[in-house]
Amino acid sequence: MTDGRIILNMDNYKPLREIVFEAMREAIVSGRLAPGERLVEIKLADEMGVSRTPVREAIRKLELEGFVIMMQRKGAYVAGLSPKEIRDVFEIRSTLESLAARLAAERITQVQLEQLKRQLADLEEKIRSHEIEAVVKADIAFHDVLFSASGNARLVSMLSNLREQIHRYRSMSLSYPGRMSVALGEHRAIVKAITEHKPQEAAEAALEHMDSAEASLIEVMKKVHMSINDEREE
Amino acid sequence: MTDGRIILNMDNYKPLREIVFEAMREAIVSGRLAPGERLVEIKLADEMGVSRTPVREAIRKLELEGFVIMMQRKGAYVAGLSPKEIRDVFEIRSTLESLAARLAAERITQVQLEQLKRQLADLEEKIRSHEIEAVVKADIAFHDVLFSASGNARLVSMLSNLREQIHRYRSMSLSYPGRMSVALGEHRAIVKAITEHKPQEAAEAALEHMDSAEASLIEVMKKVHMSINDEREE
DNA sequence: AAATGGTATTATGTATACACAAAACAATTT
DNA sequence: AAATTGTTTTGTGTATACATAATACCATTT
Numbered sequence: 391m392t393d394g395r396i397i398l399n400m401d402n403y404k405p406l407r408e409i410v411f412e413a414m415r416e417a418i419v420s421g422r423l424a425p426g427e428r429l430v431e432i433k434l435a436d437e438m439g440v441s442r443t444p445v446r447e448a449i450r451k452l453e454l455e456g457f458v459i460m461m462q463r464k465g466a467y468v469a470g471l472s473p474k475e476i477r478d479v480f481e482i483r484s485t486l487e488s489l490a491a492r493l494a495a496e497r498i499t500q501v502q503l504e505q506l507k508r509q510l511a512d513l514e515e516k517i518r519s520h521e522i523e524a525v526v527k528a529d530i531a532f533h534d535v536l537f538s539a540s541g542n543a544r545l546v547s548m549l550s551n552l553r554e555q556i557h558r559y560r561s562m563s564l565s566y567p568g569r570m571s572v573a574l575g576e577h578r579a580i581v582k583a584i585t586e587h588k589p590q591e592a593a594e595a596a597l598e599h600m601d602s603a604e605a606s607l608i609e610v611m612k613k614v615h616m617s618i619n620d621e622r623e624e
Numbered sequence: 625m626t627d628g629r630i631i632l633n634m635d636n637y638k639p640l641r642e643i644v645f646e647a648m649r650e651a652i653v654s655g656r657l658a659p660g661e662r663l664v665e666i667k668l669a670d671e672m673g674v675s676r677t678p679v680r681e682a683i684r685k686l687e688l689e690g691f692v693i694m695m696q697r698k699g700a701y702v703a704g705l706s707p708k709e710i711r712d713v714f715e716i717r718s719t720l721e722s723l724a725a726r727l728a729a730e731r732i733t734q735v736q737l738e739q740l741k742r743q744l745a746d747l748e749e750k751i752r753s754h755e756i757e758a759v760v761k762a763d764i765a766f767h768d769v770l771f772s773a774s775g776n777a778r779l780v781s782m783l784s785n786l787r788e789q790i791h792r793y794r795s796m797s798l799s800y801p802g803r804m805s806v807a808l809g810e811h812r813a814i815v816k817a818i819t820e821h822k823p824q825e826a827a828e829a830a831l832e833h834m835d836s837a838e839a840s841l842i843e844v845m846k847k848v849h850m851s852i853n854d855e856r857e858e
Numbered sequence: 859a860a861a862t863g864g865t866a867t868t869a870t871g872t873a874t875a876c877a878c879a880a881a882a883c884a885a886t887t888t
Numbered sequence: 889a890a891a892t893t894g895t896t897t898t899g900t901g902t903a904t905a906c907a908t909a910a911t912a913c914c915a916t917t918t
Contacts, residue, residue: 403696403697405696405900405901405902406901406902407901407902430868430869430870431869431870432868432869440902440903441902441903441904442870442902442903442904443901443902443903443904444901444902444903446681446870446871447680447681447684450681450684450685451684451688454685454688454689455688456778462637462639462870463637463869463870463871463908463909463910464869464870464909464910465869465870475777475778478776478777478778478779479778481723481727481776481779482720482723482776482778482779482782485719485720485723486716486719486720489715489716489719493715542712542715542716543709543712544690544709544712544713544716545712545715545716548716548782639870639871639872640871640872641871641872664898664899664900665899665900666898666899666900674872674873675872675873675874676872676873676874676900677871677872677873677874678871678872678873680900680901696900697878697879697880697899697900697901698879698880698899698900699899699900859918860917860918861916861917861918862915862916862917862918863914863915863916863917864913864914864915864916865912865913865914865915866911866912866913866914867910867911867912867913868909868910868911868912869908869909869910869911870907870908870909870910871906871907871908871909872905872906872907872908873904873905873906873907874903874904874905874906875902875903875904875905876901876902876903876904877900877901877902877903878899878900878901878902879898879899879900879901880897880898880899880900881896881897881898881899882895882896882897882898883894883895883896883897884893884894884895884896885892885893885894885895886891886892886893886894887890887891887892887893888889888890888891888892
């Protein structure tokens, strides 16, 4: 064993609260925990085979990220987004996605640009395969590269969070007829502007992308006549 | 007691974790807890006369809001913002403040507009008095009205949070010679654009306001030759 | 049967207890 | 003295215990 250093990764240790948090978020985003549903700490703890403490901490974190609503001394409920809230989130996302694209156009490195193009190609391929889940994943990967290219770490985490918020309604939006190919075109426009280092155009392309994503989501929601909202305004 | 419904406010009950959270944030923002300082749960709990639980929950919340950095199994530390991180925050704030101003110009109600003008007058008065703390407060009140006028609740909370993040360095920036009167002018420009319902101008005025706030902060920091940063990059 | 009052149950908020990792320190060896 | 190992201390991570608010249930009264 000449050079063989043994490196066993203690870094991938995750506190239980993290694991619980991720599991619960996944359950909410995927819809297994429905909006309005009550979250009882002991019940969840028993189900997951842990104590209340990590569950509590996970719930608190979910609250701060907008997935859960807590009422004083009453308990926690899965948050549902009202149409008004969805519009609010999109208003913010549009602005920030647009900012990210602008910054990326200014700051992207050669390596990142190649990554971005690879992601775009991958997205294209997944769209051809018509597997919605794969498309969603590829889309996320694409935007992640785009975000990091902005060089603003805080922006990356805010955008990731906002995306998670509406992820619940995401596949719905993509199932809107023709949405996927339109989205692909929008992605291409963004990449083009970034490649040519044109911040203004990149920002505009990102804005259009968001607007059209919002529009198709709203459209689908109308059709399904969803009352995502439960006893809340608008 | 004909119509007199008795409404006794149970709403002002606050869980301990909230109280602890607010106390700790105040301590960090005001500098009593300095960047890099270690936060030991039992120590804080004893000092405040509570148990570890609410302290832990408060620390978690502070972490999510960026005031505290946690290291696995090592503990929590007061976060310091590096110059790079300050720039990152300003990049985001500029964009969102600008969005808020734009939306306010579109949506502000008559009542809100009057409020806004009152806050502006108040700010003017406080600036004449030269009490920095009062000016900071008035400035916050002004922007709060502006934010709500955007009609986007999520935007309000995101902006409040971002403001808190740099509040630590705020009075420093205002102490920069001439900064206060310049800021007053910028505020007037924003109010003017909103009054005339000119979204584009409001957005631009807000952007300028942020840019100049950032510039004067950076300037002051250079002079004080601060190493706000502790063992972090840039 | 409806309304009121009281009791039991459930779940949150907070405190404490226990386990183990990390760091600090001391002791032993070279 | 330097290095290595063992030991102690400290503090986080998790589990559990206890107190009290909120709710549900039941009984009693009218």
